Amino acid sequence: MINKIVSSPAEAVANIFDGAMIMIGGFGEAGSPIELIHALIDQGAKNLTVISNNTGSGHVGIASLIEHRRVAKMICSFPRTLNSTVFPELYNKGEVDLELVPQGTLAERIRAGGAGIPAFYTPSSVNTSLANGKELRDFDGITYVMEYGLKADFSLVKCEAADRYGNLIYNKTARNFGPVMCTAADQTLVQAKRIVELGDIDPECVVTPGIFVKKVVEVTNPSDESKLVAEERSYPWK
Amino acid sequence: MEIKETKVGWSRIEMAQKVALDIPDESYVNLGIGLPELVADHVPEGREVIYHTENGLLGMGPIPEESERDPELINAGKKNITAIKGGSFFHHADSFTMIRGKHIDICVLGAFQVSKDGDIANWSTGKPGAIPAVGGAMDLVAGVKRIFVITQHNTKDGKSKLVNECTYPLTGKGVVETIYTNLAIIDLKKEGLVVREMGPNVDFEYLQEHTEAPLIKS
Numbered sequence: 001m002i003n004k005i006v007s008s009p010a011e012a013v014a015n016i017f018d019g020a021m022i023m024i025g026g027f028g029e030a031g032s033p034i035e036l037i038h039a040l041i042d043q044g045a046k047n048l049t050v051i052s053n054n055t056g057s058g059h060v061g062i063a064s065l066i067e068h069r070r071v072a073k074m075i076c077s078f079p080r081t082l083n084s085t086v087f088p089e090l091y092n093k094g095e096v097d098l099e100l101v102p103q104g105t106l107a108e109r110i111r112a113g114g115a116g117i118p119a120f121y122t123p124s125s126v127n128t129s130l131a132n133g134k135e136l137r138d139f140d141g142i143t144y145v146m147e148y149g150l151k152a153d154f155s156l157v158k159c160e161a162a163d164r165y166g167n168l169i170y171n172k173t174a175r176n177f178g179p180v181m182c183t184a185a186d187q188t189l190v191q192a193k194r195i196v197e198l199g200d201i202d203p204e205c206v207v208t209p210g211i212f213v214k215k216v217v218e219v220t221n222p223s224d225e226s227k228l229v230a231e232e233r234s235y236p237w238k
Numbered sequence: 239m240e241i242k243e244t245k246v247g248w249s250r251i252e253m254a255q256k257v258a259l260d261i262p263d264e265s266y267v268n269l270g271i272g273l274p275e276l277v278a279d280h281v282p283e284g285r286e287v288i289y290h291t292e293n294g295l296l297g298m299g300p301i302p303e304e305s306e307r308d309p310e311l312i313n314a315g316k317k318n319i320t321a322i323k324g325g326s327f328f329h330h331a332d333s334f335t336m337i338r339g340k341h342i343d344i345c346v347l348g349a350f351q352v353s354k355d356g357d358i359a360n361w362s363t364g365k366p367g368a369i370p371a372v373g374g375a376m377d378l379v380a381g382v383k384r385i386f387v388i389t390q391h392n393t394k395d396g397k398s399k400l401v402n403e404c405t406y407p408l409t410g411k412g413v414v415e416t417i418y419t420n421l422a423i424i425d426l427k428k429e430g431l432v433v434r435e436m437g438p439n440v441d442f443e444y445l446q447e448h449t450e451a452p453l454i455k456s
Contacts, residue, residue: 027293027294027312027316027330028312028316029309029316030293030309030310030311030312030316031310053330077371077372077373077374078371078372078373079369079370079371080369080371081316081371082316087369088369091369092367092369098369098370100370100371100372101372102372102373102374102375102376102377103292103330103334103372103373103374103377104292104330104333104334104337104338104374104376104377104381105376105377106330107329107330107331107333107334108331108334108338110331111331122338122380123338123380123381124338124376124377124380124381125376125380126380126410126411127408127410127411128376128407128408128409128410129407129408130372130376170327171310172295172308172310172311172321172327173291173293173294173295173310173311173312173313173327174310175294175327175328175329176293176294176329176330177329177330178329179329179331180329180330180331207329224309225309226309
C-alpha cells in the first residue's frame with residue numbers, strides 16, 4: 001500500500017544529510033514550511049546549500065537555520081527583506097555564500113531541473129552584471145543568456161491539503177515555488193495543513209501529482225511567521 | 239516676509255493619475271513596489287485592468303481590512319492583498335511564463351536611473367557592503383511588452399535620474415518606453431527624449447536645467 005504520510009516533522013526530515021542541496025518553498029512567509037525547517041534545525045544537518053527566494057525574517061524559519069550556521073550557501077533572488085537581519089550580517093562577515101538569481105530565472109531553473117532539462121536560454125539579465133561570464137547566444141536577433149537547471153537532494157514544501165498518495169493542493173499565493181520545487185528534488189518532503197482521503201481532492205484540481213512527493217506530514221496549525229517575528233520569538237523556542 | 243510658494247510639478251497622486259490614463263482598457267498590468275502601486279487607485283472609470291503580481295496571482299484586488307488579513311495572500315512587496323472575483327493563483331514558473339513570454343502588456347516600475355537610450359537601473363546602487371537583491375526586476379524589464387517608469391525627476395540631493403549613461407548597475411538595456419516624473423512625461427523615441435507634457439509651472443528651460451540628458455520639445 002502506498003502511504004506517504006509520516007507522523008512528525010522530525011520523521012519527515014530524518015534522512016537529510018550534511019552537505020545536501022535543499023530547496024525550500026515560500027515567498028516571504030507565504031508558503032514557508034516553517035515546521036519542517038525547525039525540525040531540520042533540531043535534526044542537525046549542516047553545510048547545506050539552500051535554494052529559496054528569500055533568506056527568512058527575524059530568528060525563526062530559514063533565518064534561524066542560517067543563524068545556526070547550517071547553511072554554507074544560499075541561492076536566491078531577494079536575500080534582504082524587511083526584518084531579515086541574520087543573512088545580511090553573516091554574508092558581510094563572509095560566513096555564508098550567495099548566488100543571486102533573478103526571480104523568474106530561479107523559478108525556471110527549478111522547473112527545468114525537475115523536467116530533465118539541463119540548461120536553457122533566457123532574456124532576463126542580459127546586459128547586466130548577473131550575466132557576466134555566462135554563455136550568450138542570439139536567436140532571431142535577440143540575445144539570451146544560458147542558465148542551468150537546478151536539482152536538489154530534498155525539497156521542503158508547505159501545502160493546504162494532501163492525501164496518502166502525495167497529491168497536493170495549495171492556498172492562494174502560498175503556492176509560489178511549491179509545485180516546481182516538488183518536481184526538482186530526489187525527495188520532496190511536505191507539510192500539509194490537512195490530510196484528506198483519496199478522492200477528496202478532485203483529480204481536475206490536483207496541483208502537484210503525488211509522483212513528485214516522497215513524504216507528507218500533517219501540521220494542522222502552522223506558525224504565522226510574521227506574528228513570531230513581531231513577537232521577537234526565536235527558534236529553538238525559549 | 240511671507241514667501242508664497244508656487245507649486246512646481248505634479249504630486250505623487252497626479253503622477254499616478256497620468257500613468258493610469260496611459261493604460262488602455264483590458265490591459266494586463268504588473269505594478270512595481272512603492273510609487274507604482276498608487277496607479278491602481280486611479281484607473282479611469284469604464285476601463286477594466288487586471289493586475290498581475292509575480293508571486294502568483296492574476297487579479298490582485300485592494301488591501302484588506304486588518305481583520306481580513308491572510309498571511310498566504312500577499313503581493314510581490316509581501317504586503318497583504320485581496321484577490322478579485324475571476325482571479326487565479328499559479329506557481330512561480332507559470333507566473334514568469336506570463337512575464338518572460340510577453341503576455342503581460344504593461345509594467346510600471348520605479349527607478350534609480352533611466353538613460354537616454356532607455357536603459358534602466360533599479361535593483362542596486364552598487365554600494366560596497368550592500369546585500370545584492372534583484373527579485374523579479376530583470377525578468378520584468380526583459381519580458382513585459384511595455385515598460386513605464388514612474389519616479390521623482392531628481393534624487394533627494396538634486397541629481398537627475400534621467401541620465402546620458404546609467405552609472406548604477408543595469409536592470410535592462412533599451413527597454414523603457416515612457417518616464418513619468420513630477421516634472422514631465424517624457425517618451426523615449428528613436429530621435430531621443432521627447433517631452434510630451436510638463437507639470438504645472440514647469441517650462442522647457444526649467445525641465446532641461448533639471449535633466450542631465452538632452453530633451454526634445456514635442
